Amino acid sequence: MSTDRTMRGKVVVAGIAETTYYKRGQSPDAEFKLALQAIMGACENAGISPKKIDGFSSYSNDRSDPSRLAAALGIDDLRFASMQWGGGGGGASGALANAASAIATGMAECVVVFRALAQGQFGRFGQGRQSKFIGGEAAQTMPYGLMSPAQMFAMKVNRFMDDHGVKQEALRAISLAAYEHAQNNPRAVMHGRPLDEEKYDNSRWIVEPFHLYDCCQENDGAAAMILVSAERAKEFDHPPCYVLSALSGSHYRAGAPVHNTPDYATSTFKTVAPRLYEMAQVKPSDVDVLQSYENFTGGVLMSVVEHGICAPEECNDFFTLENLTLAKGKMPLNTSGGNLAECYMHGLGLNVEGVRQIWGESPNQVENVNVSMVTSGPMVTPVSSCIFGSEATL
Amino acid sequence: MSDYYLNPGLAIPRAQPDGLDAEYWQGLSENKLIIQRCSSCKGWQWGPEWLCHRCHSFEMGYEEVAATGVIYSHERIWHPIHPALKDQGPYIVVLVELPQADNVRVVGNLLGDPEQPLKIGAEVTGVFEHHADSDPAYTLLQWQLA
Numbered sequence: 001m002s003t004d005r006t007m008r009g010k011v012v013v014a015g016i017a018e019t020t021y022y023k024r025g026q027s028p029d030a031e032f033k034l035a036l037q038a039i040m041g042a043c044e045n046a047g048i049s050p051k052k053i054d055g056f057s058s059y060s061n062d063r064s065d066p067s068r069l070a071a072a073l074g075i076d077d078l079r080f081a082s083m084q085w086g087g088g089g090g091g092a093s094g095a096l097a098n099a100a101s102a103i104a105t106g107m108a109e110c111v112v113v114f115r116a117l118a119q120g121q122f123g124r125f126g127q128g129r130q131s132k133f134i135g136g137e138a139a140q141t142m143p144y145g146l147m148s149p150a151q152m153f154a155m156k157v158n159r160f161m162d163d164h165g166v167k168q169e170a171l172r173a174i175s176l177a178a179y180e181h182a183q184n185n186p187r188a189v190m191h192g193r194p195l196d197e198e199k200y201d202n203s204r205w206i207v208e209p210f211h212l213y214d215c216c217q218e219n220d221g222a223a224a225m226i227l228v229s230a231e232r233a234k235e236f237d238h239p240p241c242y243v244l245s246a247l248s249g250s251h252y253r254a255g256a257p258v259h260n261t262p263d264y265a266t267s268t269f270k271t272v273a274p275r276l277y278e279m280a281q282v283k284p285s286d287v288d289v290l291q292s293y294e295n296f297t298g299g300v301l302m303s304v305v306e307h308g309i310c311a312p313e314e315c316n317d318f319f320t321l322e323n324l325t326l327a328k329g330k331m332p333l334n335t336s337g338g339n340l341a342e343c344y345m346h347g348l349g350l351n352v353e354g355v356r357q358i359w360g361e362s363p364n365q366v367e368n369v370n371v372s373m374v375t376s377g378p379m380v381t382p383v384s385s386c387i388f389g390s391e392a393t394l
Numbered sequence: 395m396s397d398y399y400l401n402p403g404l405a406i407p408r409a410q411p412d413g414l415d416a417e418y419w420q421g422l423s424e425n426k427l428i429i430q431r432c433s434s435c436k437g438w439q440w441g442p443e444w445l446c447h448r449c450h451s452f453e454m455g456y457e458e459v460a461a462t463g464v465i466y467s468h469e470r471i472w473h474p475i476h477p478a479l480k481d482q483g484p485y486i487v488v489l490v491e492l493p494q495a496d497n498v499r500v501v502g503n504l505l506g507d508p509e510q511p512l513k514i515g516a517e518v519t520g521v522f523e524h525h526a527d528s529d530p531a532y533t534l535l536q537w538q539l540a
């Protein structure tokens with residue numbers, strides 16, 4: 001791609017914030033208030049006035065309407081309001097990409113990327129629809145008892161594990177790493193609630209190959225990040241955290257109905273990851289730390305493979321607790337505890353943690369991080385990823 | 395013991411009001427697996443769409459295909475999502491590939507012991523499960539090892 005058509009290095013993260021994270025239904029605050037709290041927190045973290053925000057970017061049909069937000073915050077000049085299509089957390093890095101491209105192209109100056117969820121106040125994820133009749137694609141699956149995300153995605157993961165001889169222990173290591181990291185993160189919902197091999201092995205099946213601990217939590221809370229032009233990188237107290245690349249997409253007929261995408265056993269990143277690296281001008285081996293969206297551990301496994309960090313036939317050797325944690329790890333993974341053990345803020349918490357790793361502020365800080373990658377929402381379509389870089393990467 | 399693989403109470407499938415999948419549901423009720431085939435390039439396509447993704451013809455027809463296939467992937471479900479399945483116990487969903495129709499795939503349950511071992515590539519035969527007592531009546535396509 002031509003260098004004048006890239007967002008590489010044109011945008012920095014000015015501020016981040018997360019509300020208190022709650023178990024589903026336990027937020028004392030309304031969902032919209034949570035969104036405002038996260039946005040106000042990100043402004044404070046950046047040291048800028050909320051009135052300076054001029055754009056909003058979110059995903060997965062977030063209910064906190066940008067015009068209501070702009071009115072609530074007293075914003076003078078709303079210039080950008082963007083919703084990334086697609087369900088699940090596949091849009092987390094995509095929302096960031098949309099915000100960054102708005103800034104890079106001069107449409108807006110200061111865009112907040114946010115996600116707010118209070119599932120207790122609205123519908124829950126992962127629940128079967130209980131209407132009397134069903135039509136369309138769902139009519140081909142629900143009458144057979146195939147209705148939840150876990151059930152939709154286990155079918156892909158089973159095929160991948162069978163194709164490549166991946167063992168259950170590889171999935172377990174992803175879960176154990178998240179819980180281990182969460183023990184150092186006071187924000188994590190699972191802080192103080194460690195997981196070990198025995199507890200994992202004895203936990204109930206949700207749908208094979210997913211035990212309970214292979215599945216993301218359900219939570220209430222909100223997260224926000226503020227993006228500005230890289231020209232302003234030195235205005236903030238944090239070391240600059242550049243967006244090296246952020247984009248979304250999916251492969252040929254990824255959305256073919258009734259599980260008919262030709263390339264089925266995939267996290268959907270096979271076309272996205274090469275473009276991501278090309279724009280960022282980094283290689284998989286340059287990635288210092290990885291936040292990889294866990295709707296289910298099997299999705300993480302395929303995401304890591306499809307981002308070129310481990311070959312499919314190497315999964316059993318690569319996915320060990322040691323490799324995925326700090327001390328001697330090949331690829332420290334989900335260092336806040338991630339969706340499994342910190343909070344399921346629909347994955348935006350992973351992007352926030354990716355920034356903290358560049359800033360040196362993670363509860364599980366990797367040494368000398370220059371390249372920090374985030375992958376969002378495996379197995380859905382579209383998916384998205386982003387790569388943050390330190391000043392040294394420019 | 396129900397005549398059906400899953401306990402009753404799940405949502406009743408209905409053809410779309412726009413007619414896109416009407417032949418499919420009508421076919422099942424007549425013990426036929428009828429899926430989309432392009433009238434122009436003769437390619438098979440599933441799920442149904444208004445346009446052929448290969449040649450971009452809008453002339454999508456429906457044609458009967460043998461209800462035999464191979465297991466492309468599978469899953470054993472333990473945690474019930476829908477209240478109707480609260481006492482179901484484990485059950486198996488299979489993704490069945492139809493080699494005789496460009497390897498399109500359909501979803502169904504695998505009949506028999508819900509704790510049976512599962513094998514990708516196993517050959518399966520369709521079993522039409524008629525829910526005549528439902529209002530309106532409908533038919534599902536289940537699978538058993540060949």
Ligand SMILES: [Zn+2]
Nearest residue numbers: 432435446449
């Ligand atoms: Zn055609």
